[in-house]
Amino acid sequence: MRLSSPPELWTLLWIVLLFNAMGCIQSIRCKPKSFRDSIIVLELNTSIDSNPTSIDEASSVVLRYRTPHFRANARVLVPPVAAKETWTIGWIQACNHMEFFNTYGDKGMSSWELPDLRDGKIPAISDSDGVNYPWYGNTTETCTVVGPTKKDSKFTVSMNDNFYPSVTWGVPVSDSNVPQLSSIHRDQSFTTWLVAINQATSETLVLQTIRWRMRLRIQVDPERPLGHRAVLNEPVAQEQPQILGKNEPIPSNAMVKPNANDAQVLMWRPKNGDPVVVIPPKY
Template structure:
């Protein structure tokens, strides 16, 4: 006697029943995803800028140093089983969209760190990679790689942080004199940070989340005062918190390739009277 196959509805019911554990609770009901694009899930995303104000260090008689609060981002990711033999890297890519960084020296003029192509509008953004692991911001906590095929869910966290800790000379940077003349520091930089998955073989890129953030500061300096009492933070005491965009933005081409911002920046001296002078040329 030949037995007929159970109808599809019965198989579905049986599959659901098998998802119950001994306590009678459903473990999971998941349809097989069509592709990696459909399957990757951002379980949790947290981003913030620390609430502490920028700190100022006057320990050196040559330079003023300051340290800004940290921007931080971390995401918990779930990747269901990957059927294909493919490798995906998930992590953070960051680019600078805008930079103003001016150090004023009384009536002498000002020095400024500049990104010429960004300043002149030739590019929308410039990579803020570590300069080694393009296009990634870094490759320690910042990225994770999934190599298929896999039989189980992959769960992991990718995190990054960023802040500024520069040195600014007390004296005019094009002078041999170290006489303190620094009177003001102003900085205003904007960044876009993307949580991204990239297929290592095909370079297919999936933007999972987009974050915008900004760091501003104004330090007033009285060069006539003794070392240790010259500088004061005027604004802001607390930074604006990052914004997670409801709609992801595409990544501009220059955000993923050389040069990165550190290698492309140039230090200019712009005197009140006279022509600008390149103090430190770009590395790239």
């Protein structure tokens, strides 16, 4: 059975709906998108080069190796800045995990370590260049927009990272240079953030989060002649970086001193005996 309604009731309902719609429109007009919501990442690319880690045995004192590069670049659009504000947009990176062991047969091993990270006192440590905290660098890695501006600002920020260390052929706490290095193991993990920071208020906007990892294992036969001792066991190709669907917050340690290079310590851990500090932290 169909019920009918008085025309006056339908008229009243239409008036209510109309006013609600007008109210929504007015609300949208009165509350434009905030600056925070208007910064747009137009394009983001990240990768680790496909070439394997290369090994250099040119020196009779140290073995050197060079890992493939991690790379990240982003095209960013910054809307007009109405106020006298300065925003810096760029890359911040932190190390979340580090294993870096060099084994010398049955003598023991040397190990580059980050004590606070190793002991679980902090979740991550800054991987800044050590000068431009908290940024990874200040050339291609960042761009600064000084307000007020009338137009959108479009630009690209990029960074790259890899390892190129030297490992002594002989035991690092010995005066002897007799080759005894037998293997190298390295496994490090990083989080890299694309970030916008207000220089006056320190307001920090995380625009994108990337995770990546670098692993390698090198087997060494110290009995073989120089130039023929070391072989890369794994991996031939690194895992590709992961762009997270949901951004992660930046730990406070990733924003301040010390950075990983200044905080790391080289330890000698003999098979028998107490550990020895070979190179203390700079910071």
